[in-house]
Amino acid sequence: LTSKNIQCMRTLLNLAHCHGAVLGTSWQLVLATLQHLVWILGLKPGVGGALKPGRAVEGPSTVLTTAVMTDLPVISNILSRLFESSQYLDDVSLHHLINALCSLSLEAMDMAYGNNKEPSLFAVAKLLETGLVNMHRIEILWRPLTGHLLEVCQHPNSRMREWGAEALTSLIKAGLTFSHDPPLSQNQVKLQLLLLNPLKELSNISHPDIRIKQLECVLQILQSQGDSLGPGWPLVLGVMGAIRSDQGESLIRTAFQCLQLVVTDFLPTMPCTCLQIVVEVAGSFGLHNQELNISLTSIGLLWNISDYFFQRGEIIEKELNKEEAVLQKQAEEKGVMLNRPFHPAPPFDCLWLCLYAKLGELCVDPRPAVRKSAGQTLFSTIGAHGTLLQHSTWHTVIWKVLFHLLDRVRESSTTADKEKIESGGGNILIHHSRDTAEKQWAETWVLTLAGVARIFNTRRYLLQPLGDFSQAWDVLLDHIQSAALSKNNEVSLAALKSFQEILQIVSPVRDSEKPDTPPAINVSVPVVVGTTTATSLGRSFMRTDSIGERIGRYSGSEPPVIADEIEDLNLWWAAWNSWYRIGSESTRPPITCDKLTFIPSQPFLTALIQIFPALYQHIKTGFSMDDLHKLGVILHGAVSVPISSDASPFILPSYTEAVLTSLQEAVLTALDVLQKAICVGSESMQIMYPAIFDQLLAFVEFSCKPPQYGQLETKHIANAKYNQIQLFAPAEWVALNYVPFAERSLEVVVDLYQKTACHKAVVTEKVLQNIIKTLRIPLSLKYSCPSESTWKLAVSSLLKVLSIGLPVARQHASSGKFDSMWPELANTFEDFLFTKSTPPDNLSIQEFQKNESVDVEVVQLISTEILPYANFIPKEFVGQIMTMLNKGSIHSQSSSFTEAEIDIRMREEFSKVCFETLLQFSFSNKVTTPQEGYISRMALSVLLKRSQDVLHRYIEDERLSGKCPLPRQQVTEIIFVLKAISTLIDSLKKTQPENVDANTWAQVIALYPTLVECITCSSSEVCSALKEALVPFKDFMHPPASKVQNGES
Structure with missing residues (x-):
């Protein structure tokens, strides 16, 4: 490159500089030449499009002399000034210049296709430079200028693209910062949108490097011009939103950075x-x-x-x-x-x-x-x-947002994959409760349902006046029901918690001091209700007020008035029906017993039963016998469900404790709530007492006959004292220990009977007979009961119930309502006092005596509560009792006793009390009519027969025993009988003669020969008692009456 060439160039530059306005289409030639010069000189575009000498000059062909080297900066300077002076061209000439630059650039672009060589950036750089100096009239050149640059941005050559984007973004930034007249901020909407539009157009280009430039430009615009963007905001936000997931992490990160800046700094200004x-x-x-x-x-x-x-x-x-x-x-x-x-x-x-x-x-x-x-x-x-x-918008929130969401979550949860998800690479472990997609969706279901229920609860007063609240309520109940019946323990338990929540209706808070504890209405079950503040609760319905007034009112003192209150019965009955469906579905025993049988967990059943008290508060006015029956089925079903053997160590009490599981507590609480409501309820409600007794008595039977859950094989845990659990038992399911539950139920029965014994329904429905019938099971099993405490509680309960029930039974003697109760009672006494079960071998003598004292109590009850009122009681029953007392007063010797034990084990005290009772009722000084005397006659003949038997047996044994003394208890028995005979004769003498019939005297006198035979006995104690028994017979000894003839003896 010689100095002549350089001189030539300077001339060309000067020409263009001075006569640019008349060049017209000749600009094309001039610019092509200048582009060539730039290439020869190795000038590269720099900031703002100005050309600077490049680092190394390409190719060996260009040899620059030293003289030329010194001229280089001057030429580069004149080049820049040439484009700067374009600001003085008229509009037409400027368009010629820009068109020439664009067509030059197009040529350069064509040459760069499929070519790895450095493209010519001259035209692009000069377009940028021209644009920057003509900002004051940017509208006239903006479209062709940016239109071409956008094309450059799409070029496959990365260097070309990069400069296209650099030029475009520099122009946009400069356009926004330039002091236009009038300024952009003064409603220059059109111009601002014109300037920002190319930025948005860049979103249609898929090259990541272009998008990065675009977003960097947005970030810079926000930092410098964010406050004054005004009408340009939709475009800027559109650029951020146009980023797609597949466009790489760095792009998304940059776009997101822009968004964060917008949200933190610019919301108030847009x-x-x-x-x-x-x-x-x-x-x-x-x-x-x-x-x-x-x-x-x-x-x-x-x-x-x-x-x-x-x-x-x-x-x-x-x-x-x-x-x-x-x-x-x-x-x-x-x-x-x-x-x-x-x-x-x-x-x-x-x-x-x-x-x-x-x-x-x-x-x-x-x-x-x-x-x-x-x-x-x-x-x-x-x-x-x-x-x-x-207010009306809540309709959309409920139906379009919340229910729509619940539907989608339910669908995704029920179709989610059950395959185990492998832990993510590295050392990240996934907890077993979240290791399948299904379990992860379960968590979402739980969260969503709980959220919706909380909104229904805390915003109830807003939602209720909406026209279709009852449909919304039904949809919510349907969601709760399907979640509760899903086979996922986490979801089902959470559904019940949501159910509990919607029953605890929160009334708007009056006391702004205590925003965290919304008062629940008539609620006995504690449920955590989402924190609601006084500020967020009250909202009036009239919508003419402004937000300022509304916000003012939220903290005000009066909560909104709720028309026709929240007690809308239909809603509560819908809830009851849902509860019943959940309960009956979940507690129904499985038909088949394969491995996959789903058995509800104990916490689920507990939560289910705990819902009832709160629900009952709302429906008690219409709660019928039919509903009570439905409830009974669910309570019975829930208690019968066994526990998985894995969970049993956490739920079952340790064997030595007699405590109830929380489920059993909940069941008894539910019945307690019912009976309290019945107690204060109307007459029509009080006919429910017998049904409650039936339910409780069914639970009492569990102590001896645990319930079956379908065909499921379970192992039972009884009282550990007799029956240690086999931990290696094959069953996968463990039945609960029902003894404490049955015993608590029995205590409730006794307590309830004491309050309601005289009630009409209780009398008519034979509740007393049912209680006796149920108690007969543990009483007849006695020592064979799974737990020893059961029969002891049963007998004390029987005594309590009879002390209240027998007077009622006597009162209704004539109505026949208790006729079938008496034989049941007689059989119960018989089964208990003469049980077929043998005491366990390890029963101590003290224990045996304790048990005997219980038998004695029963006989004492007979003597105080039954026999004195014999004239109100069926004769057959009294006959059965007499036979029983007779049987009891004879020592019943068990063959299994050893000689050492015989003394104690003969139930001597019991025999004595039986005998005394017979004796007590064998005569009566109060008898006023022959009918009343029948019990005396009956008792007397039993007693005399009994004495005769004892005497005969003693004489027989005495004769056979030779020199050996007889067992002590037999000696005691004969002494007791002899004393009884003397007492009896004394009493008979004192009784009015007409009250003792001839048959009785005959039986007494018939004892005399037998007594005489005892005289040979060897025991001194028996002798002295015999003497006392023989003395009274002197009164029977009269001389034989002489025959009377003709009035003379």
Whole structure:
């Protein structure tokens, strides 16, 4: 390159500089030449499009002399000045210049296709330079300029693209910072949109390097011009939102950085109409699946956005309403409907609904962490800010947001994969409760259902006046029901907790001092209700007020008045029906017993039964016998369900404790709530007493006959004292220890009977007979009961019940209502006092005597409560009792006793009491009519026969024993009989002669020969008793009466 060449170039440059305005299409030639020069000189474009000498000059062909080297900077300078002076060209000439640059650039682009050599960037650099100096009239050149640069940005050559993007973004930034006249901030909407449009157009280009440039430009615009973007916001936000999941992590990260900047710094400065776009963009980042942290952070941004809406609600609402009016007017002029999402809800409410809908979408994201975070945010937002919504908007929230979400979650949960998910690489372990997609969806289901239930509970007063609240209630109950009956323990238990929650209706808080404890209405079951504050609870229904007034009223003192109160019976009956369906489905025993049988867990059943008291408070007025029967089926079913052997160590009490499981406690609580309600209820309710007794008595039977759960094989745990559990038993299911439960039920029966014995229904339905019949089971088993405590409690209960029930039975003697009870009672006494079960070998003598004293108590009851009233009691019954006493008064010797034990084990005390009772009733000084005397005659003949038997046996044994003394208890017995005979004769003498019939005297006198035979006995004690017995017979010894003839003896 010689100096002549250089001189030539300088001339050309000067020509262009001075006469650019008349060059017209000749610019093409001039520029092509200049491009060639630039290439020869190795000038490279720098910042702002100016050309600077490159680092190394390409190719050996270009040899620059030293002289030329010194001219280089001068030439580069003149080149720049040439394009700077384009600002003085008129508009037409400027267009010629730009067209020439564009066509030069197109040539360069064509040459760069499929070519790895460095492309010529001269034209692009000079387009940038020309654009920058002509900012004051940018409108006239902007479209052709940016249109061409956008094409350059799509070029396959990366260096070419990079400069196209550099030029375009530099122009946009310069355009926004330039001091236009009038300034951009003064309503230059058109110009601003013109400047920003190419930025948006870049979103259609898929090259990542271009998109990075685009987003860096957005970030710089936000940092420098964010406050004054105004009408340009939708475009800028659109650029962020246009990033797709498949465009790589770094792009998504940069775009997200822009969004974070917007949310933290620029929400107050952007027009309110753009807020909805911010919500959508933030939501779209939540759905990106490249980077979990970005999804989670975007959910946090949505929460911040909602907070901003809440704090500036009034301003936003005003501005949106103003905008809405304008749009409405335009739509009417065009004769079209206003079209926006969630129309016709007011615009401010639509903003909230868009936010809820976005969070709702994120609640069904494939990633569990995103679902969980979105769910918590959605329900917190509705909980904290829902009061701002207009009343009618709640309809959309319930149906379009919440129920729609529940449907989707339920569907995904029921179709989720049951395959185990392998732990993620490295050392990350997945907990076993979350190691399948199904379990992870279960967590989402739980969270969603709980959230919806809490909203129904705390916002009830807002939802109830909506026209279709009862349909919504039914849908919610349906969701609770399907979750409760799902075969996943976590979901089913959570569904019941949600059920509990919607029954604890929270009335709006009056006392702003205690916002954390909403008062529940008539509730006995403690349930954690989501924290509701005074601020977020009250919201009036009239919608003419502004947000400011509303917010003021939330903290005000009067809660909203609720028309026709919350006690809407139909709703509660729908809840009862749902509860019954859940209960009957879940407690129904399986038909087959394969390995996969689903058995509900104990916490589930406990929660199910604990719901009843709260539910009952709402439906007690219409609760019928039929409903009580349904309840009984569920209670019985729930108690019969066995426990999985894996869970048994955590649920079963240790063997030595006699405690109830929480399920058994809940069942008794449910019955207790019922009986208390019946007690204070109307006459029609009180006919339910017998049904409650039946239910409790069925539980009492469990002590001896544990319930079966379908065909399921279970191992039973009885009292450990007699029956240690075999831990290696093959059964997979363990039946509970029913003894403490049955015994507690029995205590309840006794307690309830003491209160209700005289009640008409209790008398008519033969409750006393049923109690006796049930008690007969443990009493006849006696020592064979699974637990020793059972028969002891049964006998003490029987004594308590009889002491109350027998007077009632005598009172109704004539009505025949108790006729069938007497034989049952006689058989029960018989089975207990003369049990067929043998005492265990390890029973100590003290224990035996204790047990004997119980038998004695029973006989004492007979002597105080039954026999004195014999004239009100059927004769057959009295006859049975007499036979029993007779049998008891004869020593019944068991063959299994050893000689040493014989003394003690003969139940001597018992025999004595039986004998005394016979003696006591064998005569009566009070008898006034022959009918009343029948018990005396009966007792007497039994007693005399009994004495005769004892005497005969003694004489026989004495004769056979030779020199050996007889056993002590036999000697005691004969002494007792002899004393009884003397007492009896004394008593007979004192009795009015007409009250003792001849037959009795004959039996007494018949004893005399037998007594005489005893005289040979060897025992001195027997002799002295015999003497006392023989003395009274002197009164029977009269001389024989002489015959009377003719009035003379």
